[in-house]
Amino acid sequence: MATILVVDDELGIRALLSEILSDEGHTIELAENAQQARAARERSRPDLVLLDIWMPDVDGVTLLKEWGSSGQLTMPVIMMSGHGTIDTAVEATKFGAMAFLEKPITLQKLLRAVEQALVKTSPRPAPPAAPVVGVGLNIGNSYPRPEVLPAMAAGTLPMPSAGLAPVTPLPHQGLASEQLFELDRPLREARDAFEKSYFEFHLAKENGSMTRVAEKTGLERTHLYRKLKQLGVDLSRNKRGSGI
Template sequence: MATILVVDDELGIRALLSEILADEGHTIELAENAAQARACRERIRPDLVLLDIWMPDVDGITLLKEWGATGQLTMPVIMMSGHGTIDTAVEAIKFGAMAFLEKPITLQKLLRAVEQGLAKPAAGRGAPAAPAATTHTNGEASLTVEAAMTGGAMLPSPPLMLGPQAEQSFDLDRPLREARDSFEKSYFEFHLAQENGSMTRVAEKTGLERTHLYRKLKQLGVDLSRGKRNGGGGGGA
């Protein structure tokens, strides 16, 4: 697995991306500004960097240019922004970024971009990307930019059904919200156990976008380590 540096001034974004990528088996380093990012890059030489554009001291594009100009852009860099445009994405690609992810970042786009970034050879990454990667038609950029800029729609939720191994009774003589939350908590705990605590597989099986799934589990008070401690609950590999 890879060592990934996440650079973002928002604590929540750093924590969320760290959880997701660590769950995929990667080693995660965090930085909240350009100064910390520079230090981390020198100290750990990451295999890939997720770099936010809007930061209070030095913005991500400036840092990207700096790394490129000094021959330090030896790793793939994926830019992130909640206020991005096609022009911003094109600029990022021009100065050496391999992709541009628009916040809120969907699970599918994040994991796909990381997988593609880690598959690229490190050699030659000090030079700006080829201009062909920045072309766009009818408002849609080429594969690299388009994959980052188009928002990922949340998948529809499947019917809430518990398997036969997780049959249990519910107290229906209470407010609807409480009854629903109790049922949903049991539903997600069941799938976490089945999938050995893998958030990726639970997201795929339940049809929820992963960031939404994390928020839902925390809201319901689900113990995210329970599935792994129980060894999969007799379920998924």
């Protein structure tokens, strides 16, 4: 998660953006004018700045120019305004802004802009020296691919121990080379992929018993059904008679 500096002279806007972005797991710094924004930038070294254009002391475009000319524009900046024009947006982009959000800002547009800004500026992981084959558990950035987890739970694939070398699948198991979880994608997509693998693992381990899976995962059965349907988990292959 990122440290995000929100600069806006309106208390309500600062509070709203802080609440939304905190719920997404980010650390939020707040400033109501350019002076506070300068201090917050030096203090917290934010990964992203949401900067209002119209402020009482120094406007956002002027502050953006100041950071750019002094070599302090080391983070992406998203400009915000309720009275902006196309010319204003173009000018802000010319001086280094990554995006422009028009107020009132919708939740969807805010999260998409923040997500895109952070993804574009995050460093790419170095490629591995050699391809990883088999199943790895928490070895560096290696995680079991989703389709392997049910087989591990069912006992048809050896279960490696954390810290040991990846297990190379036997030829008769018919598994392709390792495909790791793709971490360089939106948080919600990565979380859904993990949750789907998690539930498929427990369904296979409990022979498709929804009752036991509900107890194991701490979910009420109705909630569990909805969750599995939402994630696209195939329940037909896990049904085992009255154990459902």
